[in-house]
Every structure is written in structure tokens, then in C-alpha cells.
Amino acid sequence: MDSAKSQPAADRPSDRACASLGGKLSIVIPAFNEAERIEGSLREMVATIDGFGIDYELIVVDDGSPDSTFASAMRAKFDFPDVVRVVRYDRNKGKGNAVICGSRYARGEYVAFIDADMDLHPRQLPRLIREMVERDADVVIGSKWHPDSVITYTPLRRTFSVGYYAMVRALFDLPVRDTQTGMKIFRAEVLHRVFPRILAKRFAFDVEVLANAHRLGYTIVEAPIEMTPQRQLNRVGWGAVFEVFKDTLAIYYRMHILHYYDRDVSVFPATTDGDHEVFVPEGVSRGEVASTVRSASADATG
16 A cells, blocks of 8 residues: 555545535536446445535436446436436547536536546545635645555556656646546636647546646646545556557647647637537436436346
């Protein structure tokens, strides 16, 4: 276990930090092939975040899963209709696309991203919130490299992380050591300016978002995390590692050679709702939702 501390990085919920956030928190949860986990994860998230005393919503985005991820998420929506919202589209387009899609429906002044697999438990959110409030930050990211972080990490993943950090630092001079950890909080205004510029929808999405936020002058800080992998096998293979490095170099080329990101945001291509998502609206009857779940389950198993 990699840590300079023996105590976990996760805090007990800080009522003072959460209460001083001063706005609604929208939490976007991208999910792909998470049928076995997503319902339980959502119930755990609601039970945890309810204790923070904040106004919040959970927006699950089914990233074109061929399994019954959507149906499982909808079962949680049955029981928590006031805080759980579900979005889906039919073709897998990558985690970055799912995050952008979910953020379009966010109603909060703050938007967080958290992975569906619960490697990073939501009880850690108050620490990120406290960093945002106390340091008046625009973006707070969970960091495996923070000295107070507690992580369970294989030597291979650690080696990859070190190499990628060195590459990102050299290319973009970001004021952070870790871009890939799946827990981040943004002021919504940051995403409104950054997302129209984003082209990477998969592996280098986080780097492109943070590099653009930094280039636009927003303050980015790190917070410690406690990370415990919930899967025995990592879903990121060598092909994905190659794509990460390739896409990261492409971001550098766009930023420093083409100056693509320096254009006025109004000239970037607009995305319409019909381009990439089907939204399950609020206010539908339980019977209508049940019918949707049955249909989704049939599609996944048929």
C-alpha cells in the first residue's frame, strides 16, 4: 500500500465545508457495463451524500452498455426519484462523451465526476469540497500522488502513472501531479467554457479538460484520496495505454501547433441534444418507467 500515512485519506463528512459550498452539486456518473454494480453504487452514494447536508443530484449516464446497466440504474431511480436522474444512448462513445452528456443536464453551480465502480468512495467528496471552498479553487481533483493519499496500486500501474505524469508535465506544465483519478469537482462555469473545445471523448479526455482549464486561467488544486480497486482485473489494456499517449500528443499538437483552443468559443461546433443522448425525463409514472426497464432488460438479454 502506497502511503506516507497510516490513516485513510477519507474524512468524516465536514458539515462546515459542505454547508459553505453555497450551491447545488450535480454528480455525473459515467457507466459502461456496470449492471452488476450500478444499482448498489447509487444506493450507497445516496446514503452517503444525504449525510452531507447539501443540495445535490446524481446523473447516471449509460455509455451505450450492451448489458442491463440502464435497467439497473432505473431501479435505483424508482426509490430516489428526487435525486437520481438517468441518461442513456445506444452506442458506446467513451467516458469523456458520457461526462459531457451528463453535464448538459446538470442543474448545479458545481459539477462533480465520480466513477461508477466505487474505487473512490463518495465519502471522500467533503475533502474536495473543503479544498474548493478554503482555497477558492475553480477545479479540485483527487490525486493518487498527494502525500496524504492512501492507494492500493500494482507496480505496473504505478510505473505507467509515473511515466504519464512526466509526459503531461513536460507537455502542458499543469500544476497537478495526477490527471486520471476518477473524482473531480468543477465550478459549472469552467465546464461551460471548456467543454465546447473538447475533442477527446475517451482516454485523454481528463488531460484535455484540465489543460484547457489551466490555459483559460482557472485555479486547479489537488486533494488526497483513498483508492481501493473493486475489480480483480483492470479494464484498461495495452491498446488503451497506447491510445492515451497518442491522444495526449494530439492535444499538445492542437494546443501549441495549431492553436485550435485559442479560437473564440462561439466558433466551436455546437452539440445538440439529439446528437448523442436519449434522456429519461422526470415526472414519468412508475408504470412507464417499469415498462422502460423491462424493455432495456429484454434488449440486453435478448
